[in-house]
Amino acid sequence: MSGGLPTPEIGHITRSDYRNVYEPAEDTFLLLDALEKDGDWLRRRSPTLALEVGCGPRRQPCEHAIDRPRCADVVHGWRRSGSGCVTAFLGQVLGASSALYLCTDINAFAAAITAKTGAVNKIPVDSIVTHFAVGMQQRIAGAIDVLVFNPPYVVTPSEEVGSRGIEASWAGGVDGREVIDKFLPLVPKLLSPQGAFYLVLIKENRPAEIMQHMQDEYGLAAEIVLHRRAGYEGLCIARFWRPGTVEKQ
């Protein structure tokens, strides 16, 4: 970590829990660094509603990753369900009592861990078991001030995406983009006028193409807040927001 804020306490999550939830790794830490780096930018916009989208069952034990030929590819992919670490950290950046922190995950176990991580770190986090923002979309449309998504971004065969097998936990399909591309159309619907969206990407996802798409299709500005080479993943954190929105001084 580059700055002053400590990494959230996650000591309550046990080894066996990590069979079900994502153990924070390089991509998580890069996301934390990006949120911390953006702290002043975010706080100037007085965020009220934050949503972290989790994404599905994570039942990939380590040994399985090792015996797969593309294990190096999946090392960050297999445990991508939220541990609550990112939202707990966002709560430190923005202030525990300054915003409402919502987290979704399709996995009830991950949702429970997320809520506990919030409690341990004294950040009130409300977990909801759902896919993306289903069941909330109408009510939170145009209301999300900080939206965070660390998607399954690993390049895999298409048929692994959304399967019932463990591979669904990391599988991003063609270019690692299949889940990402499903989520992107939601972004302009969810973001408030001053809202910002943080997305974890690897170079195989072609971040520049995604940023151009979000600009052309939805008029969202985009920039890479941070990037880092982790192994050969080429991780980056992209931020999307509505340009020209007045920042409160």
Next chain:
Amino acid sequence: MRLITHNMLQCHVKGCTTNNFPLQIQDAELETLEAEFNPGFVQRLIPKLHWGALYHTAVSLGIEDLPEQMPEEVTEDLLRAIHKVALETRVKEGKAVCLGCGHVYPISNGIPNMLLQDNEV
């Protein structure tokens, strides 16, 4: 699930388009979570609230701290009441039931489950 979060949830069963918000909380086991009162935050939260849904849900749970109509003048007392009802009242166990189609969303260990079976989507 705190009542603020309940305020964001809507039935999404295919074809269920009327009377699908708010979900009615049934068989509720309530708990109080103390949270730091931040008047600025509560004030910012007001425009994102559906007041009628919050009021009627609170009343259905026996909580009568809120006025039926959102007052024009926002006082600290009002902000404290919203804080207590929306941010400190949590449904630990129970059900969130759609009054339009009858679908039941379970609430377990404070977490609502909004997932549907494949044939309901």
